[in-house]
Amino acid sequence: MTTTPVPDDDFLRLDxxxxxxxxAASRAFGSLYRVVLKDLGLxxxxxxxxxVLWEHGDLPVKKVGEHLRLDSGTLSPLLKRLETAxxxxxxxxxxxxxxxLVGLTGEGTALRERxxxxxxxxxxxxxxxxxxxxxLRTRLDRLTxxxxxxxxxxxxxSG
Amino acid sequence: MTTTPVPDDDFLRLDxxxxxxxxAASRAFGSLYRVVLKDLGLxxxxxxxxxVLWEHGDLPVKKVGEHLRLDSGTLSPLLKRLETAxxxxxxxxxxxxxxxLVGLTGEGTALRERxxxxxxxxxxxxxxxxxxxxxLRTRLDRLTxxxxxxxxxxxxxSG
DNA sequence: CGTCATTTAGTTGTGCACAATTTAATTGTG
DNA sequence: CACAATTAAATTGTGCACAACTAAATGACG
Numbered sequence: 044m045t046t047t048p049v050p051d052d053d054f055l056r057l058d059x060x061x062x063x064x065x066x067a068a069s070r071a072f073g074s075l076y077r078v079v080l081k082d083l084g085l086x087x088x089x090x091x092x093x094x095v096l097w098e099h100g101d102l103p104v105k106k107v108g109e110h111l112r113l114d115s116g117t118l119s120p121l122l123k124r125l126e127t128a129x130x131x132x133x134x135x136x137x138x139x140x141x142x143x144l145v146g147l148t149g150e151g152t153a154l155r156e157r158x159x160x161x162x163x164x165x166x167x168x169x170x171x172x173x174x175x176x177x178x179l180r181t182r183l184d185r186l187t188x189x190x191x192x193x194x195x196x197x198x199x200x201s202g
Numbered sequence: 203m204t205t206t207p208v209p210d211d212d213f214l215r216l217d218x219x220x221x222x223x224x225x226a227a228s229r230a231f232g233s234l235y236r237v238v239l240k241d242l243g244l245x246x247x248x249x250x251x252x253x254v255l256w257e258h259g260d261l262p263v264k265k266v267g268e269h270l271r272l273d274s275g276t277l278s279p280l281l282k283r284l285e286t287a288x289x290x291x292x293x294x295x296x297x298x299x300x301x302x303l304v305g306l307t308g309e310g311t312a313l314r315e316r317x318x319x320x321x322x323x324x325x326x327x328x329x330x331x332x333x334x335x336x337x338l339r340t341r342l343d344r345l346t347x348x349x350x351x352x353x354x355x356x357x358x359x360s361g
Numbered sequence: 362c363g364t365c366a367t368t369t370a371g372t373t374g375t376g377c378a379c380a381a382t383t384t385a386a387t388t389g390t391g
Numbered sequence: 392c393a394c395a396a397t398t399a400a401a402t403t404g405t406g407c408a409c410a411a412c413t414a415a416a417t418g419a420c421g
Contacts, residue, residue: 058325059253061335062231062246064342067271069228070408071349072221077409078353087221088377094218105399112226115400117378124376141386141399166217168352169345176220179345182338183223186328190230193327194237229378236379247407264369274370276408283406300369300416 072165079164083157089125090158092118096131097155101146103136130154231324238323242316248284249317251277255290256314260305262295289313 076087085093088111095110096102102110108118122145125131130151136142169176235246244252247270254269255261261269267277281304284290289310295301328335 058321058328058335061328061339061342062228062235062324063250064339064346065224065228065231068342068346068349069221069224070271071346071353072224073408075349075353076221086376091222103399104401112229113377114379116380116402119401121377139387139399143400162217165221168349169217169220170348170352171345175341176217179338179341180220180223182334183220183227186330186338187223187227187230189329190227190234190327193329194230194234232378245406262369263371272407273409275372275410278371280407294370298369298417302370 075165075168079161083154083161084128088113088117088121090161092121092125093130093151093154093158096145096147096151097158101144103142103144104133105142107145125151234324234327238320242313242320243287244313247272247276247280249320251280251284252289252310252313252317255304255306255310256317260303262301262303263292264301266304284310 073087076090080087080090083090091111092107095107099106099110104115104118104122107122108114122131122133126133129148132146132148133143134146136144166173166176171179232246235249239246239249242249250270251266254266258265258269263274263277263281266281267273270277281290281292285292288307291305291307292302293305295303325332325335330338
């Protein structure tokens with residue numbers, strides 16, 4: 044399992060840097076998206092929500108959160124801002140009054156056309172081959188899975 | 203999924219997922235650190251600042267920011283919280299009154315002992331071999347470099 | 362020397378992430 | 392049916408990231 048025979052200092056330094064590298068890369072993406080998304084009037088998290096809606100159509104807040112691993116504490120104010128921007132509509136479900144359905148407005152649907160240009164610019168900015176991106180993505184998802192599993196073990200009460 | 207067609211949709215989906223995977227991995231690390239750092243009374247960004255100080259000793263805010271790629275807008279309140287927690291001291295430099303030197307208190311120095319346990323737990327949680335972590339880190343740093351360079355081109359006015 | 366540009370921190374405002382709590386609706390069980 | 396447990400959103404509060412701005416000190420240059 045974790046029996047890798049390595050001195051403490053190496054262990055320490057290495058693991059420090061993987062999370063730091065990850066954090067730095069994530070923030071670098073954030074900066075780039077901020078620039079690219081600016082004339083769409085979207086932040087990066089808002090863009091992710093729009094991607095989910097463009098792909099899946101109307102969804103309850105809960106489902107949007109499952110796609111993005113976000114809870115209502117993050118989504119409620121974010122969706123309110125998207126609603127203020129006339130990109131989405133929110134309405135209580137008739138079948139289950141607890142649920143709030145998020146749907147695209149005409150404006151929100153129309154925005155997709157302009158958003159199509161975004162991914163290409165981002166991908167180009169990485170300078171990575173598609174295969175390499177794919178490979179990196181696979182590793183990252185595996186890492187996330189491992190971390191999630193470990194987090195559950197760290198807090199057995201909440202799992 | 204083939205690599206032959208490059209319609210916008212494929213392109214879109216792929217690049218969407220690399221940044222999303224990155225974001226997810228970064229947040230998964232955040233969750234794990236939150237748990238592990240809880241009994242040190244540190245958040246993850248605070249932990250990074252402490253790592254810098256433990257490694258380099260007293261530094262002006264500017265230098266801390268360079269190590270972590272953070273500006274005073276983020277660091278000032280963060281350092282104020284660390285000061286409130288009696289982990290660091292801040293004082294104006296005598297040589298350059300613009301500069302504020304951040305230094306460890308006895309308590310801050312002592313905390314290092316307890317922090318030594320942290321990296322091991324994190325590294326173990328990834329379940330990755332060291333070589334694999336190293337490889338991933340290299341790729342991420344390369345990605346960050348490419349994104350930074352691209353960001354500069356996107357905003358030529360600031361470069 | 363005086364003036365202006367630069368540098369360093371700090372402040373303000375916006376938005377996201379997340380924990381904890383609240384409210385309301387639904388479901389399960391006796 | 393009544394009532395406890397569960398579920399979905401929203402709210403509250405804390406902290407981080409970042410842009411834009413301010414204030415104060417320093418440096419450059421005529």
